Every structure is written in structure tokens, then in C-alpha cells.
Amino acid sequence: MRGSEKSILVNFKKKWQLLLFVETALYAIGPAVLLLILGAHVLLSILAFFIIALIVAAFIRPWNLSLQYISSFIDQRSNAMEYSTGLLLVPKENLSNLAQLQQYKVADQLKNQIRDIKPKNHLLRASITVITFIIIGLLINQFSITDYFQASNNPIDQENSIVFQPKDSAAIKIKPPVLKEQRVTISYPSYINTSPFSTSNMDIKALEGSRIYWSIKFDTRVDSVAMEMAGNKHLLQMNKDSYTRSMILNNSGFYNFLFQDTLGGSYVSEIYPLEVFKDQDPVIEMQGLEDFTTFDFNEPKKLRFKTLITDDFGISEAAIIATVSKGSGESVKFREEKLSFDTPVNTGSKNLHLSKSINLDSLKMEPGDELYFYVETSDLKQPVPNRTRSETYFAVIRDTTSYDFAVEGTMGVDLMPAYFRSQRQLIIDTKKLISEKSQIPKKTFNSRSNELGFDQKALRLKYGEFMGDEAEGSIGNTEEMPALEQEVKSADPLAEYSHNHDGSNEHNLVDQSEQDEHPDEEEKDPLHDYLHNHDDPEESTLFTQSLKSKLRQALNEMWDAELHLRLYEPQKSLPFQNRALNLLQEIKNSARIYVHRIGFDPPPIKEDKRLTGTLENVSNFRKTADLEKQMDYPNMRQAVLRLEQLITSNKSITSDDRNLFEDAGNELAGIAIDKPGNYLETLQQLKWLTEINQYNPEILESVQSGLLRAIPIAMPDPTKSSGAVGKLNELLLKELQDND
């Protein structure tokens, strides 16, 4: 009787203990499942489950549950027990009668009540914990947060990993070395200012001039690792335990890896594209400015504009190059200035908004002067930066007082260089100077006289060029004094302009002296006789002989005129100038070409005279050329045909085929550089066909179709065809013709 009552309690205890164990298990399941979701190994998560279960069990201690505790628990929960559940545990013999009575009663009650009493547990809490853990795991998985942590320490993700194929199928028998780590580090040129970055993706796209650094690691020792690029093989250097190679990227192309294991088996990887993009030139956009701006004299002469400069990697500098031209015609003068923008240029920025307002007055421009300017900018590229210049813009201050110079109708050709003060102008200026002599200080007078002397020199030099003289220093040389000194230094300044008729050796009766003077020159130049030497003024062919001597005379006059101007004696220089002007005028007139303005009115042709002229000098004309047409991509075409034969006949690839496929691959690579995406797969498969013995027949078709797609459509071209003509046809045609 008592035993059965006690057994109720024992059963209750077992039930409670079970619940506690379940609770423990639930607590342990949560983290274990989380680990599993995060990608940990199954064993690891099972281990975690047990560890956590042990820890939780140590806290909960389900085995510690005593019957006394249970009975007091039941007493607490149920009033019907009357705090006497403990009696059930006491042997009957030890109880008083009353106690025995109570024991009976309680036992009865307990039988009825035990179902309503729930053991104390935290199952709900445990379940929530489990669910929370699972939800967290799923969330992490969903948003791939793990990848974020893994990317930095896991060097290979499956998609990008280099796949090596054994070249020889026999090599499969042994376990091939496995790639452990692959890494490409790309460092852009230093001027870009970006830190190098690494990736495990072998498809490289980088700026021209970047340094590429490959590093690959194998799990076992391999014999050698090489990289194939544009038909060349580069061995990778062994560096600690990885194979590395670095190069500066200059051209687009393709590359692949191959390695040999220690047993002599060769393996080849896929082909990867190497794409180079260039640093783009900066782009200049001018805003708020017209190509041609005119100002009236009395207006405020301000030009305002904005410039937007953009570049892909940063601008180094930007400036406005302005040229002011003063005067017109022969007396035009240019002045170049470099202006900076009002807004400062931030070196290295990719977008620049610059503004500028140019005040024409501050450039000392007068009516009639013109301003040409453009914006020039350069980027940071090393060693030679990319430069861009904008269009040229014009600004003119209108000169209402000027008159237009009209070219006279009779002047067909203007032989004079327009940007010099002419001799006539010099004379006018000299006369003006003489007339102003009394009104201006002596210093100014001297300076102006000297300036006129310089202009005279410039004019002389220019005409000298016509004679074939070499210019002594540039015309624009403002340091005329040293030049003058130099001239004075030479013993006979006129020597080079005059024929020395007074010499004893006038007719070159004796050329001894010449040879004595320049013995080396003769020896140095054995080709002299065969050359058309334009450098020698005496051989200049610009003018005929009479003109030449006249010009020479004019130059001599100019020389004297300059001399007097330089000596501040404009008065004395005038006659020389006048004589020079006269001579020039004569020369001009003789060299002038007259063209009838109305046009040419040919006389009517007499028909009977046509084609009766002598044709002695008209000869037959012959031209021969060989334009052998080269078939483009011959190997690719050959490969397509060979593949067709391989597909239809089930033959296997020979070594000749391999060579053919390799050549075809090289041709295809040429096409593929422009569009690597389109042909990369075909290129890859061609590579495998050339390297690997074992292949899938489907690959042949795929390569063939890829090659066919890459070959451009042929241009129409007539061809010789063959055909047989039957006797019957001939007869029929003849009959038809005869009856036609």
C-alpha cells in the first residue's frame, strides 16, 4: 500500500528530472545550432552541445532532486495535502495511528491531485533561448555577415580559385598538389595615392603603370611554377613558401599559370584577362564665355567665365595662357602671359570649379588690341602628365579709329613678310624722330634711334634670309648690343656680303689659297659635289642673279643705315634708307606676278588641230604592283575546319593539331584583347585543347562555334567557278542565237 504511494512520488520525481534534462538540452542546443549555421563543423557543434549541456547541468543539477524536496514542493502547491506529503516517505511502522490515518488520506488525495501539480521548470525560457539563437544564426547567414569576417583571413573563395588541370591524364593517379593560397596585389602608380589592394580574383583590371604582384602557395612542394603571358613563359620566384612574381602593367593581355609537381606532372590553369585602362586626359568645360567677345572702348572691359575641369585621378595644375597682340599688319607684336585662376587650384582634386575675371585694362590693352587665351591643365600622371587645352577664345577692344587695309588688286603675291617694319615705315619713323628731336630729351632720342637701328637690323636680317644668309641670332633678340659687338669684332663685316673682286685671285686662277684656308672642309665633305647645297648663300636659288646683286646692294645700304642709327645720327642714315627703299622697290617690281583679274578667256579650239601635236615627249606609262591578299586569321580558319573533321570522324588530337590550336589561340587573343568577355571562354578551351590530353568532345564544338563567331564576315570577292557545258546546251544556245 505504502509502496504504491511512494511510487507516485518517485514517478513524479522522474518526470521532473526529465523536464530538467530537457531544459538542459534546450539550453545546449541553441549555441550548437548557431555554430552549425555559421558554418562550423558538425563535430564541433556536437562538442559544443555537450560542453554547454554539462555546464548547464552543473547549475541545474537534475540528479540532486530529493523526494523530501518534492514532497515539500507538493505541499506548497496543494492545500489538500495538508503539508503531510512527507508522511508518505516515512515507513508505516514508524508512524503513529493518527499519522497513519493522515498518510492514507494524503495518499488518496495525492492520487487525485498529482496530475494537476506541475513540476517547477524553465522550459519556456529554454525554448525562447533556443529560438533566439536560431534566429540570430539565420540572420547572420542571410546577410552574409560571416563572409565579412572570413574574407580577410580566407585567401581563396571557391568561385575565384585557380583551377589547375593536369596536362597529362596519367598524372591524375597521384594526388595533385593543391593550391592553398592565391593573391594578387595591385598597387597603382604612386601619384594616384591609393594604398595597394589585394584580391583572390585573378581577373585583373588596373591602371596603366600599376604594379601587379602575384603570390600563390601550394600545400605540398612543387617543382616549378610559371606564368605564361603573350606566348612567353616567366618563372615565378620562390619566396619563403609562396611563389611570387611582380610586373608593371603596360599592355592588356591574358595570362595563365602552370606548374610542375615534384614527380614531373604538369598542370595548367585557366586563362585570366589582364585589362589595362589608361589615365584619361583631363576634360575642360568653359562656361559663360563666347568664342569671340568684343568690347567698346568706353565699356568696362571685363571677361568673366567659369571653368569646370574634371579628371579621373586628379588635376595637378590649371592656368590661362593669354596672348595679347598689339598693332596689325607688319607691326604686330605679341605678348604672352600666363594667368592664374581667381580660385586656387587644389592639386589632386578630381573636380575643379574655377572662375576667372580678366580685366583687359590690367593687361594694358588698347583699342584694336586682341586677346587670345586658352585654359591649359595637366593631371598628376607620371612621368609625363596628360595635358589638355581648351579652345582658344578671343577678346577684342574695338578700334573705331582704325581703317582697313585693302590689298590692292594688282598685287597678286605679297612677297614681303608682313610682320616687320618695312623700309618705308622706317624712313617715316626716322623722319618723325628727326622732327621731334628738339622736343624730346636726348636720352629718349638716342633710345628711339637705337630702336630704329634694331628694326633696321631686323629688316636686313630678314632680307638676308632671302639671300640665304644665316640669321645672326633671332630677329626678336632684344640684346642687340652683344650682337653688334660680335659683328664689329669680325675683321671685315661686309666680307660675307660682297664679292671680293679686288683680290688677286679673282677668277680662281689659283685655288691654292682656298684650299689652304679650309683644307679640312674639303676633306670632310666628299659628297659636296653630289649635294644640292642650300646653305651656301652663293648657291641660293631664290632669286635670279641680277636680283641677287640688287638685294645684296640693298642689304649693304641697310647696313650703313643701321650703323648711323646706332650712332644716333638718323639724319645721316636717311639717304642710305632711301637708297635701300628704292632698291627694294625695284626688286619687288621685278618679282611681281601680274594676273588678269577677269579670268582667262581661251581662244576657240580648232577641231582639226586637236591631237595633232607632237607626242615625242609623251610616253607610255607603266605601273606595276603586287597586292597579294593575305587571308586574315589563317590559323583560326584552319582550326575550324580541323575541328569539324575531329567532330565528325571521332579522331583524336595530334601534335600538329595542338600547334594549330596554339596558333589559332594566339590569333584569337589578338581579337580578344578588345573584348575579353566575348572570347575568353573559347580562348580558355583552346588552351586546354593544346595542353591537356583528355578532353570532352563537347569542348570541340564549343571551341568551333567560338572561333566561327570571332572570325569576321568576309568581304564580297569574285571568284573563279567551274562548270561543265554540255554539247546539248551548246547546240540549244546556238540555235537560240541564230534565230534571235
Place this chain on the structure above:
Amino acid sequence: MIDKVSFYYSHWIWIVTLIAIVLWILLVWKEYSQSGKKRLFFKMVLAFLAIASLALIALKPLIKTEAELGLGVILTHGYENTQLDSLNREYKELKVIKYDPSNSIDRELDSISSAFILGEGLRSFDIWQLDSIPAIYLGGTDVQGVIKTHYKPENSVGDNLIIRGIYNKPKKGIQLFLEGPGGVLLDSVSLTSASQKEGFQLKSSLKVAGNFIFSLVEKDSLGVGLSSDPLPVKVLEKKQLNILLLNSFPTFETKYLKNFLAEMGHQVLVKSRITKGRYAFESYNTEQSSLWTLSKSNLEPIDLLIIDANSLNNLSQNERSALQGSIQEEGLGVFIQPDEGFFTARNFLSSFTFSNDGNIETRVDVWPNIKMEKHPFSFQEKITLQPIQKVKQKIVSAFQQYGSGRIGTSVIQNTYQLVLDGHSFAYKEYWTELINKLSKKDNPLVFWEATNQLAFIDEPFHFEIRTSQNNPVVTKDGNIIPLRRDVDILNKWTGITYPREKGWNQLSLKADSTAVYQYFVTDTSKWKSLVANQSKELNKRNFNNELKKSAKSVIQKPINRLWFFIVFLMSMGFLWLEPKL
């Protein structure tokens, strides 16, 4: 009597006789051992009768009798049951013969006087079987699919492969695809179900020389492949032409044409007059650098002469006859560059006639977006005129056969304008077509032609060759194929071969190892609708004779084998009963 009897299974006669003799000996020995010599002879005869009738049951003896022949119906693939039922209702005792291309129906045909043919009909190589029997072809279910195709099986690199065809009973959404080698999709067309028969055209440029298999793939609206049929295409390398251009003064037209031809690697010699008696010679890709007068010998290597009308009319008498001879005998092609006078005046060589149409601009049908200049004339059609390019039914360029050569001209002028306008592809295509049509044809030692494009495994493949050889020998894999000479055309020979292997097969001429002909063999699972339609049409043409309702004919009728069985039963019965008596 004995010559009237034959056996159906006559090829078993020896085995059956042998077994019968052994059986008889066994039987006789058994009788002898059981009951001795008593009535032995009688038993021997009985045993012989039994064994003989057994043997005859096996051999199925036939007896020639004169018999009344009835009508028959030959059922071929795709026949309709309703048709058969109607026939059965109309004619009693209609003999039904099932046709299978791989088996003979010879014997069944013996017993009928006339035949109806239902279904797709007899295949072309079985038509002869009904030579002696009048037959009517009644047709069958309509074939669905591609029933006709036409394309050039031999092309050059750069040519367009154009496949034209007719699709019978198209369903909505059916698409036809042209697939190149390696499964490259080249062109496609979607069929509408608007018409009973729908024409289609597929086109692709040929890029690579060699023998290739293109395929015509049929897919339904969901993109599920219904069939894929092979289109064997031979692509030949380009052969360079030797072209002579004669001009009475230099023109832009000639300049551009010459540049085009020279760049393409052809041998070009241009002779244009600069002034009286003085010429400019330009030669490209050829050794010859000048040519003064036309003669038969220097015209011989020339494939095409392009000459302006003025130069043509100014040729000397000797040159004229040399030129005529070259065209007629050697097959030289001539293209005349016309001038205004050419269309109205009589010209040497040309018998073209023109009518003034006043149009000086046109758009050729193939390039409707491109304007071309033309002379205000157009060709007058006549039977010997063969058009090259047309504009809305009007011929703008054409040629006439002249002996074995061709003389052509065009009313289109200043085509170089196309190049200047940026239509250089059209320009090239225009001239390519003209030159291809006109230039001299190679006359090979042997010219192969196949009567039917497609060859099927184990089915006859007919081919013909044209050769000047006296006794050509054609071999396939070393075996000689007998040839038959045409009675009227003496250089034409025909032959039949039965291909055994799929893929490219090769016929070769014994005299010349380079003269080979390659043809593609496929199996009967391909081109089903096309083949069905071919035999339908063939049957329709062949079998429309008057039916002979009845006829008498000597036929071999099998003797009812029940008689032999009765004899056998009775003899054996007596042999069994005799010991018990």
C-alpha cells in the same frame, strides 16, 4: 506436270529432304525391328507417304494455275484508315499488301492485276516493281514539316549561304533555325499558321573553307527541338581571276574597280589610253605589264575583259575576230562599260536592245536604301537575255551567252559613287555578282553532279559525271562503280552507289587522283517530311494509270496443306493400328 510445281520455301529443300530420308530410314528400321519382314514393304510405302507429306507441309508446294487476278491495295507509311475502309466497301476481295522499303513485295504483287497505293507511296527505288501493274496513287495524310529545300551545296568563302524552302502545314509558333558548325545559331525564322504552305528563307555568310554540316533545326513555340536535319555545305577557297580592263580614257569607274579587284588579290591589267597612241598600263599581281593588241594567245589566260563601248567599237578587224574566237571557244567573259551612244547605236558584239525609260536614278532590289546612278535606258527582254540584277521586274544588268562565253553589260553607271557615299560593301557585292556571272568558268577534267542532294544509308545514291575522258572509271574505297554512258550526250556518265557509312563519303576518278567528289550520307531518321513529300510527288506522277479490274494470269498458288496433313494422319494411323490388328 512437274514444271508446274515449285516450292515456296525452295531454299530449304535439301535440308528437308535430308531430314525426311533420315526419318524414313528410322521409321523403316523401327517397323522392321518390331515386326520383322511381315508386310514390310507396305509399311515402307506408308512411312514414305507420311514423311513425304510432312516434308511437303514444311516446303509449302506451289502449283502454277491460271487464275483470275483481283485488285490490290498497297499500304505505305502514312495511309489513312478511312480511305482503306472506303476502298474495301467499294471493291470486294481487295488484297491488302503492306509496303516496307526494306522488304520485297514482289510475290504479293503477282496475285493482283492492278493496285491502289495509299499513304506516302513507294520510294523512288521501288517504283520499278509496279512497272507491269497499273496503279493509282490515292495519297494519304498530309505531311507536316519541311517539304522542299533549295540551296547551293558548293560555295566559296564569303558567299552567302541562302536556304530556301517550303514548310507544309505550319503550326503557330514553329520556328526554324539555321545552325552552323559547332551549333552556332546563324539565322532563324518564325512560321505563321496563316497559309497551308509557307515559304521560308535562311541566310548566313560563309566564313571558312572546307566541308561543313549546317543544320536546319525545327523547334516548337516552347523552344523544344522537334527535328534537326543536316545540310551538307562545301565551301571552296577563292580562286583568283585574271581580268583585263581596256579604256579609251581613264575613268573613275575603272580606277575604283581596279583598286577593288587588285586589293582582293586578282590579277588585273588596266590599259587606258592617255592620248593618241599612248597608253597607261597598270598591272597588279601579274607579271604581264603591257598588252598592245588583242590576240587569241594573249586573251587565253584572261577570265574577264572589261571594256568600254568606245574601245570595243574601235577594235581592229583582227582584234575583233580574236576576241570573238576567245569568247566562243575559250569561254571568255566580257563586260561592256556603256556610254550614251551604246544604247542607241549598233555595236560590235552586243545584240542587246534597250528602251529609253528616262530614269537616271534607281534602287536595286537587293539594296532598297541605296540610290544608284543609271543611264536613262533599260533592257528589252528577250529569250536569250539572262538577267543579273533587277529593279522591279526591269532588268538593269544582264548577259547573253555567246558560244561558251558570256557578254554582259549594265545600265547602271558611276558605281564608284557608292564607295564615296560609304556603301563600299554594296559596291563590292554589286561587282562581285556581275563578275561571278560573267567570268570564264573553269572546265575541270571531270565535273561531278548528284541527282539527289541527300544520300541515305543503304539507299541508292545516283550521281553523274561529265568528262571528256573516253572511259572513265569511278571508284569508291577502291571498288569500281559501273558507269552508264548517256546515249545522246556522250560526255555524260551516270552511276549508282549504295553508301554504307554515315558522314562524308568520297568518290574518285581513277585517272586523276585530284578529281574527287564528296557527298554526305545521313540516316533515314533525317529529312523525313522532305523524303515523304518527294515520294508522294513521284508516286503521283507515276501511278495514274487506268485500272484493269480483272485479268487472267498464271500464278503460283500454294496447295492447301490440309491434304498433306490428312495423308500424313492416315498413314501414321495405319502404322499405329496395324500391330494391334
